Amino acid sequence: MRKRKILSEDALQNNPISTEEVAVTVADIRRELEAYADPVKREYLPRFFKTGKGQYGEGDKFLGVVVPNTRTLAKQYKDAPFDVMAELLQSQWHECRLCTLLMLVERFRKGDDKDRKLIYDFYLSQTDRINNWDLVDLSAPGIVGEYLKDKSREDLYRLADSGLLWEQRIAVVSTYTLIKNGDFADILALSERLLHHPHDLMRKAVGWMLREMGKRDKDLLVQFLEKHCKVMPRTMLRYAIEKFPEEERKEFMKR
Incomplete structure (x- = not known):
């Protein structure tokens, strides 16, 4: 980037x-x-x-x-x-x-x-x-997410395409603000973009934001999981389905 x-x-x-x-x-x-x-x-x-x-x-x-x-x-x-x-x-x-x-x-x-x-x-x-996950998580939603609520999201995708782990996490965690405002388009797009990210911190971040989206629209999360759960890293999937009933979690983890 x-x-x-x-x-x-x-x-x-x-x-x-x-x-x-x-x-x-x-x-x-x-x-x-x-x-x-x-x-x-x-x-x-x-x-x-x-x-x-x-x-x-x-x-x-x-x-x-x-x-x-x-x-x-x-x-x-x-x-x-x-x-x-x-x-x-x-x-x-x-x-x-x-x-x-x-x-x-x-x-x-x-x-x-x-x-x-x-x-x-x-x-x-x-x-x-x-340059650590707490520094990102405690600041990105309140600055980047808030600023971009009514603006182009181009910066999120530039950050996501960066080679810097922390910029990529900023991109994903910033969507928390958007998600809380009922705007799910960017977390869905970024999740697909970063689906195969090798770092556990990014897998957790993507799964966490998908879970937050699912709290507000479970059907949309299930649609995403039906499409991607077989190839999602298991950590990402576990984070995404954490709030599902136990039997439903087990069913997704078997796939």
Whole structure:
């Protein structure tokens, strides 16, 4: 996929601040995150998010902060300039990146059309730093999905065709917002497009979104499964039929 250009400083913010002020604000946010750190979580989270050599989260580092505390801090700093957010997204610490993404979600929710466009473009310019499944899942529906509700979905398909796992997951998980609004066309198209994806995280994401669609239109999900269940990866199928009655689940898994 062709990467979007990083936005200019003028485009990213109306209230530019100095390099020194950026550094101070970034340090303040990190210090406040560290105050929430739990040593037990700090030891556990790297294993949970598969940060070992060759795993999908290889090299990621954790302070040990739980999401509710990160979200609290994000609400406090949601109006930080974009250059502060850009710097935070470069952090080695997972929670710094998550805090930034939650800041963007909160800011998007309260922004006008101009603000939302800036946030959307900034978000898609930073996808190489949205690099674990929770970072995607807690931000993509509230930014990409919300922005595209009444717009062309072309970006979803560019992301889906990317060679970057996290961009592909952004494409799929962003449809959660569309699904909740009764719009199923894109998750059906993306599911067919990514039906044979080799990575378990994508198989789970597609199955999850199909399940969400099925909660709202089971007949449509069954039609999709009747067409594809014999060749679907079993993980994807299990996720898609999780809410079906037990006997119906068993029947699909036999195929």
